[in-house]
Amino acid sequence: MSKTDFTFNNVGENIDEFRSKNKNKSNIFLKRNKKKAIGIKLPLNKGSLENESLFKVNYSIVEQIRDNLKFLLSVRKGEKLRDLNFGTNLQYLFNQTSKNDEELEEIAIEEIRSAVNSYMSPVVIDDKNYFVILKTFNMEKKLTNLNENTIYTLSIDYEISGISQTDLDILKNNYRQSINNINNLVSDVKRINVRFSTSR
Amino acid sequence: MSININNKLQNSRKNKVVNKSFDDFRNELLVYAKSSFPDQIKDFSSSSLGGMLIDFAATIGESLSFYLEQQFDELDYEKSNITSNIISHLRKEGIKKNSSSPAISNVTFIIEVPVSSNSNIIEPKISSLPIIKKDTLVGTEGGVNFTLEEDINFNFNYKQTNGSFDSSGDISTLILTKKGICKSGNIATENINFPNSERNDFLTYKLNNEDVIEIIKVLDNQLNEYYEVDFLNQDTIYKKIHKEKEEDLFYVDYAAYRYVTEENFLTGSTTLRFGNGSEKNLVDDILINPEDIALPLEGKGYTSNFSLDPNNLLKSNTFGISPKGKNLQIKYKYGGGSDDNVSSGQINLLNKLNIVFPNSINNLDSDTDFVVNSIRVINEENATGGSDRLSIEELRQNIPSIKKMQNRVISYQDLLARLYSMPSNFGRINKAAVLNNEYTNLSKDLYIICKDNQGFYVNASNGLKKNIRSYLNEFRLIGDSYNIIDTPVYNIGFNISVKIAEGFEPITVINNVAFRIEDIMRFDSFQIGEAINLTDVFNVVVNTQGVVSIISELKDIITIKNEADNFYDEEEDEIYVYSSNILSVNEFLEDNLLYPGRVGIFELKYSEVDINVRNG
Numbered sequence: 001m002s003k004t005d006f007t008f009n010n011v012g013e014n015i016d017e018f019r020s021k022n023k024n025k026s027n028i029f030l031k032r033n034k035k036k037a038i039g040i041k042l043p044l045n046k047g048s049l050e051n052e053s054l055f056k057v058n059y060s061i062v063e064q065i066r067d068n069l070k071f072l073l074s075v076r077k078g079e080k081l082r083d084l085n086f087g088t089n090l091q092y093l094f095n096q097t098s099k100n101d102e103e104l105e106e107i108a109i110e111e112i113r114s115a116v117n118s119y120m121s122p123v124v125i126d127d128k129n130y131f132v133i134l135k136t137f138n139m140e141k142k143l144t145n146l147n148e149n150t151i152y153t154l155s156i157d158y159e160i161s162g163i164s165q166t167d168l169d170i171l172k173n174n175y176r177q178s179i180n181n182i183n184n185l186v187s188d189v190k191r192i193n194v195r196f197s198t199s200r
Numbered sequence: 201m202s203i204n205i206n207n208k209l210q211n212s213r214k215n216k217v218v219n220k221s222f223d224d225f226r227n228e229l230l231v232y233a234k235s236s237f238p239d240q241i242k243d244f245s246s247s248s249l250g251g252m253l254i255d256f257a258a259t260i261g262e263s264l265s266f267y268l269e270q271q272f273d274e275l276d277y278e279k280s281n282i283t284s285n286i287i288s289h290l291r292k293e294g295i296k297k298n299s300s301s302p303a304i305s306n307v308t309f310i311i312e313v314p315v316s317s318n319s320n321i322i323e324p325k326i327s328s329l330p331i332i333k334k335d336t337l338v339g340t341e342g343g344v345n346f347t348l349e350e351d352i353n354f355n356f357n358y359k360q361t362n363g364s365f366d367s368s369g370d371i372s373t374l375i376l377t378k379k380g381i382c383k384s385g386n387i388a389t390e391n392i393n394f395p396n397s398e399r400n401d402f403l404t405y406k407l408n409n410e411d412v413i414e415i416i417k418v419l420d421n422q423l424n425e426y427y428e429v430d431f432l433n434q435d436t437i438y439k440k441i442h443k444e445k446e447e448d449l450f451y452v453d454y455a456a457y458r459y460v461t462e463e464n465f466l467t468g469s470t471t472l473r474f475g476n477g478s479e480k481n482l483v484d485d486i487l488i489n490p491e492d493i494a495l496p497l498e499g500k501g502y503t504s505n506f507s508l509d510p511n512n513l514l515k516s517n518t519f520g521i522s523p524k525g526k527n528l529q530i531k532y533k534y535g536g537g538s539d540d541n542v543s544s545g546q547i548n549l550l551n552k553l554n555i556v557f558p559n560s561i562n563n564l565d566s567d568t569d570f571v572v573n574s575i576r577v578i579n580e581e582n583a584t585g586g587s588d589r590l591s592i593e594e595l596r597q598n599i600p601s602i603k604k605m606q607n608r609v610i611s612y613q614d615l616l617a618r619l620y621s622m623p624s625n626f627g628r629i630n631k632a633a634v635l636n637n638e639y640t641n642l643s644k645d646l647y648i649i650c651k652d653n654q655g656f657y658v659n660a661s662n663g664l665k666k667n668i669r670s671y672l673n674e675f676r677l678i679g680d681s682y683n684i685i686d687t688p689v690y691n692i693g694f695n696i697s698v699k700i701a702e703g704f705e706p707i708t709v710i711n712n713v714a715f716r717i718e719d720i721m722r723f724d725s726f727q728i729g730e731a732i733n734l735t736d737v738f739n740v741v742v743n744t745q746g747v748v749s750i751i752s753e754l755k756d757i758i759t760i761k762n763e764a765d766n767f768y769d770e771e772e773d774e775i776y777v778y779s780s781n782i783l784s785v786n787e788f789l790e791d792n793l794l795y796p797g798r799v800g801i802f803e804l805k806y807s808e809v810d811i812n813v814r815n816g
Binding site: 064068119 | 237238240243244245246247249252256
């Protein structure tokens, strides 16, 4: 290849090419600045986007708090280093054969309420306080096909107070979810489901 | 004037080099995350995964900090927790032994000897007077053995009382008593062979018994004696020349065959470690020509500074001769402990007798048999000093005092401490004092005084003075010189007239006064140069029940006894002998304090005759 045949197409693009390619994205720099990660997204996945580092991340307070709640409920007490009260005893509870479903439900509600009160009221993110308010609790019981195991599904409805207007805007724009009580700065009711498979 | 605020801000941030607690690390990591990754993560709440990862990192930091701190603590003997490290500290500070210590008792040996038929004076038959040799074993019925530490020579300085009488009523035997120091413990001998094929240069041997008190002798099959030294490169020891009727004489000698003892502080076992040198170099070691040291400088027109080690100056094999290829016999004493502190009277068994009759032509005649069979022992005082092995923690408490120790004499206190802690086989001094020499600043006067077997002050023998010279020579600074001088002893007496109150028995009051003067004034504890406070004597007398007042003048109550006061008491059959030193009370009495001249010591020798108290 002679010197005159050499082009720079394969090594990048000049500013004109960049602008023409992104002419419909006039606020691209602005958008990048706005999209700040909040915390690590569960379940853990390798990060791939520009703002992500090792793991995929949440960009919304609401999603982050949902992941935190999942995390809290799925960790067993004693599993977390240095904080042996972190988590719940739900796994142990649903494997107990001496209690009927009503008792189980009652104890599970208390377990979850206690954990949330201890660790998520408030949730401090970036020096701001957010409060998880538990609304309703529902427990469903289902047998597997082979009738060997029972699957308990806990559905927990909750709200988050202390959400800022910006948080709600991001929630609305990015995830196209309906927002209630915008004026009260409280998120709409969210639900998470936690399943326990037991041999009861 | 403008100020660059940026420079100030840069310098105001304080970087912590090492965090210690979990919270310190967590806060530091949070600050770092917030400042370095503000767009990547914000949620470090306690319920979040991010918070948990931060907790993990902080926990690791705290753990590392803990171990770092622990390692630093182990470098300090006060904070060290690991036993092996504490033992290292103990060895580093010079603590070498942790065996139980033996009890010591002054045991009285009692023998019965025939009376000499060749003399008009009643005295023992010379040929029947024995020397009970050291290593004689005495013991208790409970099984505690004591070993005699010194020869007891009955040829002089013994106490004599009448023994039995013959049919004609004449004294036929005399009872002689003399005391000797005995230490508790058992003696053991072990034989060991170090084959020629042994590879290890510094050969060791672990003794079979624990709590070794002392190694008595180590001999090889060529009768070379191995000497215990503090370090293997210490090549000199004190050697003893035994002299009859005098303290043993010590001199410094080269110790080619030597060993060190290493004690296991936990088990109490003792290991002997020998040198690694070859015997072939032995002659060179001793007879090396000092001129050889100067050879490297020959032919040069200049010299440069160089360092040298006095131990290597002879270029000798400085770690001693190895016992490789030899049979060794090791004799040692072991045992001791607090159980050995037996009460008075308990040491009454003679377990093994080591005796000679130096004046007898035939050691086995009937007289010597009679003497041997008559020997009895008794300890009139409790055995003391026995103690059990110290715990590691107790040993650790000893480190501060060991650190202050030094192996040289710098101050007066060092010198006195050295003298008082001189090994007993060098001889014993009772009191010592150091004064500047009146005529020169280049030397100090070291005044010493000893006690005889009756407890009276007596001048030190020449042998003892030579031993002190040899002993101090190893610790003194090169420019120090001491004149070892006998301390003048001034015998004192008291003449006191008192007025006794009515209703009191005069004899009782007088006896009480004499007794209180002797008991309360504690003349035995007077130091060299210490003055007697006559006001104290006055107070003691006045405060005795029944005494109204003292009639005598204060300056007249004390008198100096001297040769002119010697007398023989026929009733008691006792000779009272006083010191020849004279002191003028008027000259040395100052503010009611009587000083013993420039240097001297007061002694109340015969209290029963030297304290005279009169009524009126």
